[in-house]
Amino acid sequence: MMVIELWRRPGRLAGVTVTMTALAALAVILVSLSSGLWAGATGAIGRSSADEFAFSRDSLGSFARSRFPLTELARVARLPGVRAAGALGTLTTAMSLPHQTVDVAVMGSQFSGPGAPPAALPGRLPRAGEDAAAVDVALRADGVRLGSWLRPLAGGPRLRVTGFVAAGQFELLPTVWTSLATWQALSAAAQPESSSSVPVAQVLTVSLTARARQRQVQDEVSAALGGATVIGRDQAMLAVPGAAAMRTTIAELIAAVLGVAAAVCALFSALQAAERRAELARLRALGASARRLGMTLLAQTGIPAILAVGAAFLLTAALLAAAPPQFPAALPLPDAAGTGALILLAAGAGAIVPVVRAASVDPMITMEEQ
Amino acid sequence: MTAEPNEAAVRLTGVSKTYGRGRTAVAALRDASLTVMPGELVAVMGPSGSGKSTLLAVIGGLLTPDTGTVVVGGVEVTALSRGSRARYRATRVGFVFQSLNLVPFLTARENLLLMASLAGTTRTAARRRAGNLLAELGLEGRERDFPGQLSGGEQQRVAIARALIHEPAVLLADEPTASLDTERGYAVAVLLAREVRRRRTAGVLVTHDPRMASVADRVVRAADGSLTETADAKAG
Incomplete structure (x- = not known):
């Protein structure tokens, strides 16, 4: 009362x-x-299909500092508890559109392994050997359409837009998904000091089998990669610069x-x-x-x-x-x-x-x- | 646990209460004994600090005496736990305080319903009793008034109705007329005596005023913590 x-x-x-x-x-x-x-x-990491992310030993868990030759991928894929292995590369850069310039996060992916973006709707994901990109749907607001061309300001190959994906952002930037080879070419143009003569990726991604023990697989992947830092998706999100x-x-x-x-x-x-x-x-x-x-x-x-x-x-x-x-x-x-x-x-x-x-x-x- | 018809409604035996310790100790009650029958109003008179309020607090379960026993309506109050004493007060005791004792944001009727709710009375019974009591105490038409809209005398009549709504074994009134002028105070005292007798409730009225005490069946004088029956009691 x-x-x-x-x-x-x-x-x-x-x-x-x-x-x-x-x-x-x-x-x-x-x-x-x-x-x-x-x-x-x-968002791009949080929505990833990968369960584990491997960073090279001396990278201190940083995307920017981490490097792996792609030859390591086959070794990781054979480890017990690993269903599939993939690779990822990231690069924040500026792209020129017909009427404006936008900052984007280029995400290099194998498109088939863990960590790949979801299927492009509408359009399609880039094919092997094609200098193309499937881009964040958010870029539509900047006038990007299917068939648009993105020209990297720092140099490197121009990218034709083949599809749109709802893959989330990275470092508060819309994502532009390319093949690893295209990402490597863009990175070499933007950061010549980091260029490599062999195919590389920043992090290797792993999806686990249903019965795999996470801790055990992490240890085995780490050992196979010479002491790499292997962490789950939530921790990998914290490895995004500034997050x-x-x-x-x-x-x-x-x-x-x-x-x-x-x-x-x-x-x-x-x-x-x-x-x-x-x-x-x-x-x-x-x-x-x-x-x-x-x-x-x-x-x-x-x-x-x-x-x-x-x-x-x-x-x-x-x-x-x-x-x-x-x-x-x-x-x-x-x-x-x-x-x-x-x-x-x-x-x-x-x-x-x-x-x-x-x-x-x-x-x-x-x-x-x- | 319920008192027999011819049994005392209130029985204090050898009750003592001392505040403080050592040199600062003050004996508020010394070996005090008192019996009040159902339907009987006892006035307690005495100067300030004579133990009158302590007596009411002990009967009302607000204070635990150092020694002695207090039995009200068949319940040994001195044996009750702290939690049980709240329940005892809600069901067996009706309090009328000196002044401004109604809940200010509740209407007259809601003040009665609040008390009934504390006592666990059903809502239907509480509404019926509240309506009857307010009418019997001359407050018909004032049920929806807030305390601030009532005169001092009317507020005390609402307080008396509140003290009676749960049909308590004992009604304890501490200077209930102190904030009223003589005429209105006397009218409230007469009303209090009438209701105590009519409802067969034991009543203890603490007052300074001999005129108010004159409505009681007996007068007990309190002095230095002792209670003495006086010969000046008169039937109301």
């Missing part, structure tokens, strides 16, 4: 709800930015916002408890149990928090709808649900101590105040 108070004292409800909405909206926007940036930075630092920074910001939300709830609950100490003591004297009072007070903190989370999601959805398509923000359902739960948890955690103290107020205060 005390929840009625929130509706009969709308000023109190509005004050805390508006504050909580601002904080919740900040948290939700940060999470949506984090999700969008993360997908943009690592780990970005995730850590945004996570710290979100944690700070949640901390402030908890502090606001703690303050609100503490103020409310102090202001209503006499009233709570009287209710205890009348026979209200500490549990009942505690639940009521928690509800009085929880209801504004729930309203705030709802309002924050509506606000964020409106902002995302109004943002340009290139804006790197997204709010997948699991992330949204998790954020909502975290905000409510922070609110509950902030309120719990003042609520417990208020609910266990000594009813004798009622008699002492007379």
Whole structure:
């Protein structure tokens, strides 16, 4: 019945709800930015069909520093627990279109092994020996069509667009998928110091058989490649340049916002408890149990928090709808649900101590105040 | 656990309560004994600090005495756990405090329903009793008014109705007329006495005012923690 108070004292409800909405909206926007940036930075790896990624021993788990001759591929493919092996090369560069220049991530792939992009729809993936590319559907917004030509500004072969793929981005750039030979030619033109006379790739990719033990296969692949660093897909996403630092920074910001939300709830609950100490003591004297009072007070903190989370999601959805398509923000359902739960948890955690103290107020205060 | 009809509704035996320790110790009650029968209103008079409020707190299960036993409506209050004492207060005790004791954001009727809900009374029964009580206490038409819209006397009548809605074994009133003028205070005291007798509830009324005490069946004087029966009691 005390929840009625929130509706009969709308000023109190509005004050805390508006504050909580601002904080919740900040948290939700940060999470949506984090999700969008993360997908943009690592989507091409995250959506990969490869289970394991092998980086050369001296690369320290970096795409840019890692190199393997393609001759190693056959050895890895024969190892127990390995269903198939593939190779991948990455290069961020600029491509010239008829009317503009765009930054892209060139992804060299074998197209048949793990790590290859999904089938091109519409169009097709490039054929062996063809200087062509299947490109990220996002490039349609830049005027790229089937049959368009992409000219690398740093030199190397021109690429004819043979298809579009929904393979995700890499380092926040749309992906351009080519054969490994084309990628190697583009890399040599852009970074002559890294050119090689033999066919190479940056990382080798592995898909596991159904019964394979991940750890064991990782060890065997590592040994076969002379001490290579072999990691799973989630870790490989963190190996994308800047991804780990970005995730850590945004996570710290979100944690700070949640901390402030908890502090606001703690303050609100503490103020409310102090202001209503006499009233709570009287209710205890009348026979209200500490549990009942505690639940009521928690509800009085929880209801504004729930309203705030709802309002924050509506606000964020409106902002995302109004943002340009290139804006790197997204709010997948699991992330949204998790954020909502975290905000409510922070609110509950902030309120719990003042609520417990208020609910266990000594009813004798009622008699002492007379 | 329920008291027999001719059995005392409230029985205090050898109750002592001391606040503090050592040199700062203050004896609020010393070997106090008191019996209140169902339908009987006992007024407790005495100066400030004489132990009147402590007596009410001990009967109401707000305080545990150092020694002695308190039995109310067949329940030995002094043997109850902390959690059980809240349940005891909700079901067996009706409190009327000095002033401003209604929940301000609830209407008169909702204040009664809240108490009934604490006592575990069914919603239907609570609504019926609330309507009847408010009408009997002259508050018909004021059910939907908030405490702030009621006069002091009306607020205390709502408080009395709240104290009675769950049909308690004992009604404890701590200076219930202190915030009212003499006439309205006396009217509230008379009403309190009438309801105690009519409902066969034991009543303990703490007051400074001899005129208010005159509505009681008996007057007990509290001084330095001791209770003394006086001869100036008069039937209301």
